[in-house]
Amino acid sequence: MNENYYLVLAAILFAIGVAGFLTRRNALLIFMSIELMLNAANLTLVTFADAVGDLTGQIMAFFVMVVAAAEVVVGLAIIITIARSLHTASIDASSWLRR
Amino acid sequence: MTGGVTGAVGLAWLLVLIPFAVAAVLLLIGRVGDRWGHWLGVAGLVVPFGLAVAMLVQMLANSGVESYFVKWFVWLQAGSLRVDAGLQVDHLSLAFVLLVTGVGSLIFIYAVAYMAHDPGRRRFFGFLNIFAGSMLLLVLADNYALLFVGWEGVGLASYLLIGFWQQKQSAALAAKKAFIMNRIGDLGLLSAMALLFSHVGSVNFVAVGPSVAGGGAWVGLVGCLLLLAACGKSAQFPLQSWLLDAMEGPTPVSALIHAATMVTAGVYLVVRSQFVFTVSEVAMWAVAIVGVVTLLMGAWIGTAKADIKKVLAGSTMSQIGYMMLAAGLGPAGAAFAIFHLLTHGAFKANLFLGAGSVMHATNDDVNMMHFGALRKVMPWTFLTFACGTLALIGFPFISGYYSKDHIITAAFDKSPVLGALALLGAVVTAYYMTRLVILTFFGEKRWGDDVHPHEAPGLMLVPMVILAVASLGAGAFLNNHIVGWLAPVTGEPPEVPSSLFEFTWVTGAAFGALVIGVLAGWLVYRRGPVNESNFLLRAADAELGANAVNDVVVLASDGVTDSVGVVDRYLVDGGARGIYRAGMGLSTWIRGLQNGKVRSYGLMMAVGVVVIMVAVVVAGQVI
Numbered sequence: 001m002n003e004n005y006y007l008v009l010a011a012i013l014f015a016i017g018v019a020g021f022l023t024r025r026n027a028l029l030i031f032m033s034i035e036l037m038l039n040a041a042n043l044t045l046v047t048f049a050d051a052v053g054d055l056t057g058q059i060m061a062f063f064v065m066v067v068a069a070a071e072v073v074v075g076l077a078i079i080i081t082i083a084r085s086l087h088t089a090s091i092d093a094s095s096w097l098r099r
Numbered sequence: 100m101t102g103g104v105t106g107a108v109g110l111a112w113l114l115v116l117i118p119f120a121v122a123a124v125l126l127l128i129g130r131v132g133d134r135w136g137h138w139l140g141v142a143g144l145v146v147p148f149g150l151a152v153a154m155l156v157q158m159l160a161n162s163g164v165e166s167y168f169v170k171w172f173v174w175l176q177a178g179s180l181r182v183d184a185g186l187q188v189d190h191l192s193l194a195f196v197l198l199v200t201g202v203g204s205l206i207f208i209y210a211v212a213y214m215a216h217d218p219g220r221r222r223f224f225g226f227l228n229i230f231a232g233s234m235l236l237l238v239l240a241d242n243y244a245l246l247f248v249g250w251e252g253v254g255l256a257s258y259l260l261i262g263f264w265q266q267k268q269s270a271a272l273a274a275k276k277a278f279i280m281n282r283i284g285d286l287g288l289l290s291a292m293a294l295l296f297s298h299v300g301s302v303n304f305v306a307v308g309p310s311v312a313g314g315g316a317w318v319g320l321v322g323c324l325l326l327l328a329a330c331g332k333s334a335q336f337p338l339q340s341w342l343l344d345a346m347e348g349p350t351p352v353s354a355l356i357h358a359a360t361m362v363t364a365g366v367y368l369v370v371r372s373q374f375v376f377t378v379s380e381v382a383m384w385a386v387a388i389v390g391v392v393t394l395l396m397g398a399w400i401g402t403a404k405a406d407i408k409k410v411l412a413g414s415t416m417s418q419i420g421y422m423m424l425a426a427g428l429g430p431a432g433a434a435f436a437i438f439h440l441l442t443h444g445a446f447k448a449n450l451f452l453g454a455g456s457v458m459h460a461t462n463d464d465v466n467m468m469h470f471g472a473l474r475k476v477m478p479w480t481f482l483t484f485a486c487g488t489l490a491l492i493g494f495p496f497i498s499g500y501y502s503k504d505h506i507i508t509a510a511f512d513k514s515p516v517l518g519a520l521a522l523l524g525a526v527v528t529a530y531y532m533t534r535l536v537i538l539t540f541f542g543e544k545r546w547g548d549d550v551h552p553h554e555a556p557g558l559m560l561v562p563m564v565i566l567a568v569a570s571l572g573a574g575a576f577l578n579n580h581i582v583g584w585l586a587p588v589t590g591e592p593p594e595v596p597s598s599l600f601e602f603t604w605v606t607g608a609a610f611g612a613l614v615i616g617v618l619a620g621w622l623v624y625r626r627g628p629v630n631e632s633n634f635l636l637r638a639a640d641a642e643l644g645a646n647a648v649n650d651v652v653v654l655a656s657d658g659v660t661d662s663v664g665v666v667d668r669y670l671v672d673g674g675a676r677g678i679y680r681a682g683m684g685l686s687t688w689i690r691g692l693q694n695g696k697v698r699s700y701g702l703m704m705a706v707g708v709v710v711i712m713v714a715v716v717v718a719g720q721v722i
Binding site: 018021022025030091092094095 | 694695696697698701702705
């Protein structure tokens with residue numbers, strides 16, 4: 001097995017995640033991009049764990065998934081609250097904390 | 100507190116403390132003291148007078164001791180400088196104490212009646228006691244630093260008293276003027292003290308005396324700085340112009356300033372510092388020249404003023420000029436300076452109290468053009484005033500005859516020019532006093548119908564009569580004693596006058612000057628006021644341009660302060676503002692990054708991560 005394919009794939013996924021994160025206005029799409037980046041990181045962890053023959057990387061990937069799940073709960077709650085009060089999911093609309 | 104000195108002299112501190120304690124009571128007690136406060140004020144100076152007489156008796160009994168030192172406590176101890184709160188009671192300071200307390204007491208008693216209708220009389224007496232207490236501290240201190248405390252106290256009290264009627268704009272301004280001009284003189288005294296400390300290491304009179312004897316040019320500088328101080332306090336050229344404006348104060352204050360507690364301080368300083376002036380010929384000449392210039396200026400101003408008090412003020416300038424001239428003649432004249440100061444204290448107080456009596460009788464009018472013929476309605480005032488006048492112009496065998504002629508003689512010994520100018524001053528003195536007396540007491544009555552002149556009440560007359568007697572007799576009484584009495588302080592003069600009836604050519608010349616002055620005054624004014632608009636008199640009425648000079652000086656210094664202000668505003672403040680503006684600009688720019696847009700935060704984060712990663716990779720390559 002050649003790890004390079006997996007690593008390149010992870011890098012591509014991560015780059016797509018970053019691009020989506022920077023270009024999208026919709027909070028949900030940004031959220032999805034973040035998830036994409038997290039999963040790209042997970043793929044890297046699993047790949048190296050397999051290559052080294054150490055399970056620590058795989059366990060780490062599980063931790064990331066758990067944290068991501070928790071983050072989704074909190075994040076979606078915030079997005080829904082904002083959407084209810086502003087009637088939009090656009091991330092640019094919610095800059096009033098600065099004022 | 101006695102410092103090992105027994106008897107009345109050991110109580111010397113009480114001389115200073117009693118007036119100050121009385122002043123504190125009067126100023127703090129409030130309206131409760133309005134009914135009796137003025138008598139407490141009088142007691143605050145009469146008691147010290149009694150003590151001073153007791154001290155005189157003790158000193159006469161122990162003629163072997165020339166000075167007593169009454170230490171109280173160590174006042175300042177800083178490095179090698181040690182200043183005690185100590186008093187020096189010697190023949191010079193005792194003469195001053197007797198003058199201040201004696202003449203001062205009479206003026207205080209007079210003021211009780213003079214200020215009877217003034218609602219602020221208790222406060223007035225509080226200030227008077229500060230004045231007297233400060234002057235006593237000034238003349239009794241055994242070092243320059245403690246003298247300076249009294250010196251400043253006198254300045255403060257004169258400010259408070261000249262501006263006593265502070266609701267009058269002119270009085271408030273006159274008080275400020277006196278205060279500021281005195282500050283200029285104070286600068287001289289402070290600088291002199293600093294010089295003495297750096298060269299001698301002490302400011303005690305007894306320590307400074309022997310140390311300056313071999314001194315170089317710096318002693319002359321000390322002398323000139325002391326002269327500057329004396330000029331401020333004694334209203335000598337070029338710091339003379341405050342004295343005429345100081346007439347805004349109530350008349351007892353004028354009497355006190357002129358006779359006892361203020362202008363005499365400069366003469367005292369110069370005579371007390373004789374050890375400095377005998378070393379430096381330059382400083383001595385400076386004192387003598389300042390004295391001559393002022394004695395002529397004062398007399399000149401006196402010839403033109405229509406305000407009776409201002410004529411007397413010009414006269415004081417002139418007479419203090421005589422004293423300064425004498426003090427600048429060294430041991431030959433210093434004792435005569437004090438002699439003239441003592442007789443002047445008596446007759447000038449007498450004249451001022453007389454002028455106050457005239458004002459009291461004419462609804463506080465001071466313009467002599469509104470007087471005339473007052474001798475008929477106020478004979479006592481006229482008689483006492485005449486005594487003072489005779490003493491001032493030096494009528495034979497009356498005070499001024501002795502004290503002034505000695506000064507003129509000593510001036511001739513020093514330089515014929517000084518003597519001739521002093522003699523000229525005597526002519527003018529006789530002239531302006533004749534003018535004053537004729538315009539005030541003789542001729543047709545010129546006061547308005549609403550003015551009803553009346554003789555002064557007894558409480559005012561008694562001090563006037565006592566002072567008139569002193570004016571007549573002080574010269575003859577002191578003539579044979581004063582020089583010997585002051586010799587320990589001023590040094591032995593070459594010739595001691597021994598007889599009351601000793602005549603020299605100077606005596607004759609002075610009498611001639613007197614006759615010329617009186618005749619001239621009588622010829623000009625025998626028919627009442629004349630048109631006084633010639634060049635000389637207009638110049639004198641304008642106080643010889645003193646105020647114009649002051650204006651120029653003030654404007655020039657205004658210019659300096661303005662330019663300093665510009666530097667301050669644009670350079671110093673500009674620098675400070677520049678710093679905070681730079682900080683503001685930077686923070687405003689940085690604040691712009693925090694724009695509340697999540698995507699811009701995200702971009703920054705991404706860029707930041709990339710930068711850190713590149714940095715890590717590059718660092719890894721390098722290491």
